[in-house]
Amino acid sequence: LATLREAHALALKLGNPHSLTLVQVNLAWAWREQGELAAALQAAEEAESLATAQGLDLLLAHARIERALSLLALQRPEPAYALLCDLRER
Helix, strand or coil, rough: CHHHHHHHHHHHHHHHHHHHHHHHHEEEEHHCCCHHHHHHHCCCCCCHHHHHHCCCCHHHHHHHHHHHHHHCCCCCCCHHHHHHHHHHCC
């Protein structure tokens, strides 16, 4: 997490939307793995928003998968399923 936080600060400093989105996706994964589900969900939502704004389709898919996994871990299968179905339709 410390390395990802450093990468996040660097991506912000450089103003690189692709790097920032990628770091957010990775933060979502790391926080989910650590059991920090609220932080994971927030990071995934931020990554999804960044990816949408920048037209980063592959990172958008990764962000939605992380968001769905976080929702599943939070015992919220219905919205997780909806996110995954939306990915399948694209």
